[in-house]
Amino acid sequence: MEWEYQEVKPKGTLSEYIECIWWENFHEGSKSQRHHYLVPDKSIELIFTSSTIQRFKQEQKKATQNKSQVCGIRTIPQICVLNESPIIGVRFLPRTFYSLCQVDIRNTVDNCLVPSEIFGESIITLEQDIYKSPSQNNRIKLIENYFENYIEKNSKERDPHFEELISLIEQSKGLSLISDLAQKVELSLKTTERKFKQKLGVTPKMYSRLVRFTSYFMKNATSGEYIGRFDFYDQAHFIKEVKNFTGLSPEKLNAMKLGIQDKIFRKNSY
Structure with missing residues (x-):
């Protein structure tokens, strides 16, 4: 098994909200599913993927199954099962994510929600554009443009x-x-x-x-x-x-x- 992980740090205003935009490619001899044991790490992430991701909470037999998703802070371990690498992800800063989130943030803890629940219907267009995009550089630009506009128009007052x-x-x-x-x-x-x-x-x-x-x-x-x-x-x-x-x-x-x-x-x- 081998992971090739890359990330870019946003600049300007985005750096106050987003820790990084990341992507990874997984290489394995077989085509079997990937099982990851995820421990709490303080991360809050938006993950874009066209493949279903299954997440099992501790001692839970039934999995949550979503494609693209927003995953809140974990306080317990999860088993994550996926068939292929996500296309691209956004890792948010815990101290400012509240100003972007359109639902009660307590509902995101140890949970994964569809992106439109968190950011509204506009995120669906971004997701579609990401799937059509020919390169990661182009996807990064799409994400940066989206959140620059989102922060300007939809972010809550900072505390x-x-x-x-x-x-x-x-x-x-x-x-x-x-x-x-x-x-x-x-x-x-x-x-x-x-x-x-x-x-x-x-x-x-x-x-x-x-x-x-x-x-x-x-x-x-x-x-x-x-x-x-x-x-x-x-x-x-x-x-x-x-x-x-x-x-x-x-x-x-x-x-x-x-x-x-x-x-x-x-x-x-x-």
């Missing part, structure tokens, strides 16, 4: 306090107390909780845990190093947190190939 809180959590690798961060941006803890649920779909504590968890993959740290660096009480607490997010022990998780998530976690290293 600088919320966005600063997200940035502070990420800068601290999820280690700072939420009460301290709320005080820093002059918000009450109750208001902070409300803003996160409305604009991210999860609590600030959960987002901090996700940020800290994704750091687990940095520099292939051992369990002992990770416990010391990321403020876990002891080995048992560390193992419990990894199992909560992945359903796996740290040892099994370390031995697992991350596949299509490999590039995401490598970028989070420091």
